Structures are given as C-alpha cells and as structure tokens.
Amino acid sequence: MTNDLKQLVELINKRLSEQQYGQKPQELYEPIRYIMSLGGKRLRPVLVLMAYRLFKDDYETIIDQALAVEVFHNFTLMHDDIMDEAPLRRGKATVHEKWDPNTAILSGDVTLVKAYDMLLDAPGDLRAIIKNFNECALGVCEGQQFDMNFEQLPTVSEAEYIDMIRLKTAILLGFGLKLGAMMAGANKKEAQQLYDFGVFVGIGFQLKDDLLDVYADQAKFGKQVGGDIISNKKTFLLLKALELANPEQKAALENWITKTEFDHEEKVTAVRGIYDEIGIKALTLAKMDEYFQQGFNALNSLDIPQKKKQPLTDLANYLIDRER
Amino acid sequence: MTNDLKQLVELINKRLSEQQYGQKPQELYEPIRYIMSLGGKRLRPVLVLMAYRLFKDDYETIIDQALAVEVFHNFTLMHDDIMDEAPLRRGKATVHEKWDPNTAILSGDVTLVKAYDMLLDAPGDLRAIIKNFNECALGVCEGQQFDMNFEQLPTVSEAEYIDMIRLKTAILLGFGLKLGAMMAGANKKEAQQLYDFGVFVGIGFQLKDDLLDVYADQAKFGKQVGGDIISNKKTFLLLKALELANPEQKAALENWITKTEFDHEEKVTAVRGIYDEIGIKALTLAKMDEYFQQGFNALNSLDIPQKKKQPLTDLANYLIDRER
Numbered sequence: 001m002t003n004d005l006k007q008l009v010e011l012i013n014k015r016l017s018e019q020q021y022g023q024k025p026q027e028l029y030e031p032i033r034y035i036m037s038l039g040g041k042r043l044r045p046v047l048v049l050m051a052y053r054l055f056k057d058d059y060e061t062i063i064d065q066a067l068a069v070e071v072f073h074n075f076t077l078m079h080d081d082i083m084d085e086a087p088l089r090r091g092k093a094t095v096h097e098k099w100d101p102n103t104a105i106l107s108g109d110v111t112l113v114k115a116y117d118m119l120l121d122a123p124g125d126l127r128a129i130i131k132n133f134n135e136c137a138l139g140v141c142e143g144q145q146f147d148m149n150f151e152q153l154p155t156v157s158e159a160e161y162i163d164m165i166r167l168k169t170a171i172l173l174g175f176g177l178k179l180g181a182m183m184a185g186a187n188k189k190e191a192q193q194l195y196d197f198g199v200f201v202g203i204g205f206q207l208k209d210d211l212l213d214v215y216a217d218q219a220k221f222g223k224q225v226g227g228d229i230i231s232n233k234k235t236f237l238l239l240k241a242l243e244l245a246n247p248e249q250k251a252a253l254e255n256w257i258t259k260t261e262f263d264h265e266e267k268v269t270a271v272r273g274i275y276d277e278i279g280i281k282a283l284t285l286a287k288m289d290e291y292f293q294q295g296f297n298a299l300n301s302l303d304i305p306q307k308k309k310q311p312l313t314d315l316a317n318y319l320i321d322r323e324r
Numbered sequence: 325m326t327n328d329l330k331q332l333v334e335l336i337n338k339r340l341s342e343q344q345y346g347q348k349p350q351e352l353y354e355p356i357r358y359i360m361s362l363g364g365k366r367l368r369p370v371l372v373l374m375a376y377r378l379f380k381d382d383y384e385t386i387i388d389q390a391l392a393v394e395v396f397h398n399f400t401l402m403h404d405d406i407m408d409e410a411p412l413r414r415g416k417a418t419v420h421e422k423w424d425p426n427t428a429i430l431s432g433d434v435t436l437v438k439a440y441d442m443l444l445d446a447p448g449d450l451r452a453i454i455k456n457f458n459e460c461a462l463g464v465c466e467g468q469q470f471d472m473n474f475e476q477l478p479t480v481s482e483a484e485y486i487d488m489i490r491l492k493t494a495i496l497l498g499f500g501l502k503l504g505a506m507m508a509g510a511n512k513k514e515a516q517q518l519y520d521f522g523v524f525v526g527i528g529f530q531l532k533d534d535l536l537d538v539y540a541d542q543a544k545f546g547k548q549v550g551g552d553i554i555s556n557k558k559t560f561l562l563l564k565a566l567e568l569a570n571p572e573q574k575a576a577l578e579n580w581i582t583k584t585e586f587d588h589e590e591k592v593t594a595v596r597g598i599y600d601e602i603g604i605k606a607l608t609l610a611k612m613d614e615y616f617q618q619g620f621n622a623l624n625s626l627d628i629p630q631k632k633k634q635p636l637t638d639l640a641n642y643l644i645d646r647e648r
Contacts, residue, residue: 022462025469079433083426102407102472105429109403110465112436117458120451127450134441138346141434145349148426 002314008049012042015063016070021114031095031107032114035074038090043205043319044069044176050311051180051194054304061123062183068118069176071111072133076140078108083148091223112137124183132182136175143168150234155242161234162203170202193302197312200295205319207288210235212324214272215281220323226268232257236287237280244278292320326638332373336366339387340394345438355419355431356438359398362414367529367643368393368500374635375504375518378628385447386507392442393500395435396457400464402432407472415547436461448507456506460499467492474558479566485558486527494526517626521636524619529643531612534559536648538596539605544647550592556581560611561604568602616644 016036022029045066052059052066080086081094082104088094096104122129146164150156156164177194186194212221213228214237228235238253245253253274256267275281295316299309340360346353369390376383376390404410405418406428412418420428446453470488474480480488501518510518536545537552538561552559562577569577577598580591599605619640623633 022466025466025473027473028466028469079429082429101425105403105406106465106469109433109436110462112433113458113461113465116440116454120455120458126454127444130440130450130454131444134437134444137437138434141430141437142346142349142352145352145430149349149351 001318002311004311005046005315005318008046009042011063012045012049012066012070013039016042016067019067022110027099027103028107028110031078031099031103032074032111034098035078035089035095035111036071038092040070040090042070043315044073044172046315047173047176047198048180048183050315051177051186052184053180053311054194054302054308055181055184055186055190062180064118065122065179065183066176068115069172069179071118072115072137073172075108075111075115076144078104078111080144082108083144088223122179122183124185129179129182132175132178136171139167139171143171153234155239156234158236158239158243161236161239165206166199166203169206170199173202173205174198190302190304193298196298197295197302200291200298201316201319204288204291204295204316207236207284207291208319208322210237211281211284211288212322213237214268214275217323222324226264226272229268229271230264236284237275240283241275241278241280244280244283245274249274249277288320292316325642326635328635329370329639329642332370333366335387336369336373336390336394337363340366340391343391346434351423351427352431352434355402355423355427356398356435358422359402359413359419359435360395362416364394364414366394367639368397368496370639371497371500371522372504372507374639375501375510376508377504377635378518378626378632379505379508379510379514386504388442389446389503389507390500392439393496393503395442396439396461397496399432399435399439400468402428402435404468406432407468412547446503446507448509453503453506456499456502460495463491463495467495477558479563480558482560482563482567485560485563489530490523490527493530494523497526497529498522514626514628517622520622521619521626524615524622525640525643528612528615528619528640531560531608531615532643532646534561535605535608535612536646537561538592538599541647546648550588550596553592553595554588561599561608564607565599565602565604568604568607569598573598573601612644616640 019033019036020029021032045063048062048066048069049059052062077089078095081089082096082101086094087097094104095107099107116130116133119129119133120126143164143166146160147168150160150164174195175198177198178191181191181194210228213235214226216225218225224230227233228238232238241253242250253271256262256271259267296313299312299316302309343357343360344353345356372386372390372393373383376386401413402419405413406420406425410418411421418428419431423431440454440457443453443457444450467488467490470484471492474484474488498519499522501522502515505515505518534552537559538550540549542549548554551557552562556562565577566574577595580586580595583591620637623636623640626633
C-alpha cells in the first residue's frame, strides 16, 4: 500500500468516525454505527477521491459523497448477510446476529436512505449523479439475486458468473470512479473511461477474492481459508473445475459437494487437490489478469498525464497483489 | 367518493398498470408488479396531484412523481409485512409469503430505489425534493421501529403513540402534499401549510383505522373486524382503555391480553365490551375529529380560494366517513 493510499484511507476513516447517522430510536442507528466501524479496505470511497483528483485538487470538499458510496456498500452487506445467513462480517457478528433480522432489514433501509442523503451536496449535475447511482443500486440488487439464484442451480456458465460479479461487485467500483469524475466536471467520455476501468478492475478484484479463499496464506488472510469450499459457494474456481474436470475428478467433486457430514479441513484439502490437478489456480490468475489488463487499457486511453493516473495504477496493482 | 377523486384514482391506476419496473431477474421485479397490483386507496399519489392542482393545471406532467410516493409506500409495506410476519395484505398473500423473506427484502430494496428514480424528472428544485423525501423516508422507518418497540412494552403513553403514527403514517401524506406544492412552484409557507394539513389528516386517518378495526361493519370492512384485538396490537383504543380502565376492567383486559389460547370471536366481543364500558369509541372519535379539525385549520390558513381547495376538503371528509 502506497503512502498516498494510506493517507486517503485514514482521511476516510476519520470522517466516517465523525458520522452520527441519527439518534432515536437507537435500535435503528446503532447498527449503522456498528457496521461502519467494522473497517474494511475503504476501496470504494478511495476510488471516488482518486477519480476526482484527476481533474480537481480540492477533494476535501467531496468527502461526504465519497462516504455515501461506502455507506451504500454497507447497506448491501447488512441485507446480503441476512439473505446469506452469514454469522460473521470482518470477523465480528453480523447485524442480524448481534441484533435480529428485523433490525438488520430496517437499519439497512435507513442506511440506504442515508447514502442518498450524503450525495445531495455533490457539485455538478445532481440529477445525473442520482440517476447513475440508482442504475448502479438496481444492478447491485440484480447481482445479489442472480448470486442467490445460482446457488439453486447445478452449475452456471463462466459468462453468467462474470456477469453476476460485474453487477454485484464491479459496477459499484465503476460508479465510485464515475461519481468522482462527474463531481470534478469531467466530460462524458472521461467519466465512462473511468467507469470502465472500475468495472474491469472490480471483476478482477472478485476473481482475486475467489482465489484467495482457496489459496491464501492462512496466517495473512484474516478469515478462514476454504470457507467457500466448505459452503459449496459457486465461485469461479468451482465453476471452472466442474466445467473442466474429467469424469473421475467430476465424480469426486460432486461427492464432496453433496456430502452433508464431513471434516472441514479434509474437504478443503481434497477439493483444493482436485483444483490443483485441473490447474484451476493458473486459470483463475490468467482470467484475473485479463480483466485487470482491460482495466489498465481503459485507464491508459484516458487522456490525462500518466503521473496523475499513477495512484489508480498503484491501487489496481495493490488489489492484484493483496494477500487478504 | 366524489367524481373528481374517482377520476384521479383511475388515472393513477392506469399509469401504475403501465409501469414495468424491470425485467431480469424476474424474482426481483415480479413481486413489485404483484404488490402494486393489489390496489389500495391510492391516497398518497392523489394528494400529490391535488396539491399540485392548487397552483398549476398541467398535473398530467407530474404523474410519475405522484406514483413515486405510492411506490415508496409499497416498499414500506413489503418490508413491514416481513417484520410483522403478516400473512395477508389487502386480502392476498404478502410478498414474503408468496415468495420468501429474502425475495421480499431484496425486491423491497429495488422498490425503494425505483421510488427515487421516479422522482428524478420532477420540475423544480430536485435537491430540495429529495432532501424532503429522505427526511420523510427516515421518519417512516423510525415510526416502524417505534411501533415494533411498543409491542415489547407493557404500555405506552398517548403522546408516544401519536408521535409514532405521525412518523409511520402521517408524514408521508404530508410529504405527498408538499411534493405537489414544490413541483408546482408554491412558496415555502404554502408548502408547509399543505404539509401540516397532511400530517394532521394522516394522524386522524390512522385513528380512524384503529377505530374501524374494532367498530367497522363486517359486511363493508373488507377484512376481519377485530384483527388488532386478536393480536393485542397496541392501538389508540387499547392504550386509552389500559389508561382509563378501573381495576376490574383492567384485570379483565390484562387477562385477555395474556391468554394464549382463546376463541377469536369471544375475545373480540369481550374486549369490545370493555371498550364500550369505558367509552373508548367516543374518545377515539373525539381525538380523530381534533386532528382532522387541525388539518382543516391548516388548509383554511392557506391563502387560496376555497373553491380550489374543495377537493382536499372533500377528500378529508371522505377519510373521516369511510367504512373501510
């Protein structure tokens, strides 16, 4: 992580810690303060600030709008965690576990409204900004629904999977960048190039997430390696393995997937072994590189001095190399 | 119901029936079309149109924004019905029953975003409109949380109850009227007077709802009379009865409230009997009249010819006299 990135994250965390969101009834606002305090990479607001800085220097003036994107992201986490019945988020109890599902629903709703509220003082064309935000928010919900639908299907194609993660994860990164550009007065072409950069990088980012779940160094990862394998999550790795497995490997995979009682470590080791035989790690890395490369191409085509764009290049490289 | 009101409701229903909301994944958009098709009084969009007409004639141009308020209202119904574990809405299965709670959560989220989207082409100061909408949306969520909190308490005061229904129900009526005024270029004072009219009428409207649940004519009511009594819902009637009951009446009420097994009809008859002894019907009617009267006062103070305001007066009178 570069010093520049560290400083932006610190600035964002400082401003987030000053947010109150609301007071009464506290059942509604305490969960928002809780989830916002759990940390995270703060990648999305960083992207807003970095995109803005490409065109204008006074990025201190649009921090609330950068935070809006992080607040929106946390709204999706609150509701997704209910739907996925996830007990933990960043190593702590999820909102619906710490409180209850009703609290997570209603607090989540308030969080979404707060995100809109934090956008209101954006410089530039507010209508266009909210229109883009709405489009992104709908896409993120569609992605979550596709993700849930996929869990009910025997398998899904690579194209379907990539489109799902594009919606669920990548377009919010793209929107963050576009928002920064729009607020700084960038033209439509520039805003679109940054959006494209964000979407490609976002797909690469999710593929890296899928990869880390299986191949991360447990000492550095910060959560249980193999969680997706244990829960049969349809990641890029599992889908490619199901697609490319020979009959014997396929039978072994299906056997692990359908088992209801098993030793966690044994299953993770066995499935990772099948992935290794098929060469899934190299395949996923290649696919990830392909998307990051498309991201770099979009960024290169943006007519701004390379030096100004360096923080975005550094950020993408940090996302490629991250170990957690 | 006046012919004018009938025509506005027909216009709204026609335009609602033309809305698509979205296509894929259909799990997300089908529940929206479903809940929007269940009908209802369409009171909220009517208020938007009526307020707009006080200042400008071309109300056909702001129908989408009127619908936004109805779409928002249905978002709250979708999520509230999950929280309240309600099986029926307007006599049909609720979304979380017809599909499942996850669908109702995520479809509800999309419905909220759609409401924002339908506001975007509002004439006038979009920032002010969305700021007011956010404030209203937060208040409605706060009202729902207070309502849920109240169910866990032995009793609540009249003031607390009125403040809860103000937030949960009345401010959205106020916002609808204010939105119409803002879009038509009314000044701040006029918009505020209409907002106040809506909030007072909204509180009266909810008190009438509470009253109808106990005292409606079953043949005309359209749903089970006594539903609130069966579920021990803390309505104005129950709270006032608990406040004013003599020791004997209080013991009888507490007995019915704590019973886990009982004949529905028997409980409704018994509790209504206690209400009758205490004179709860007259008390509730008086309180309802008080709020409607405050509403009429707010409307009277609005400096617009009485003839132009007649549809709003007629609407309030229709709400006072309604039997369902």
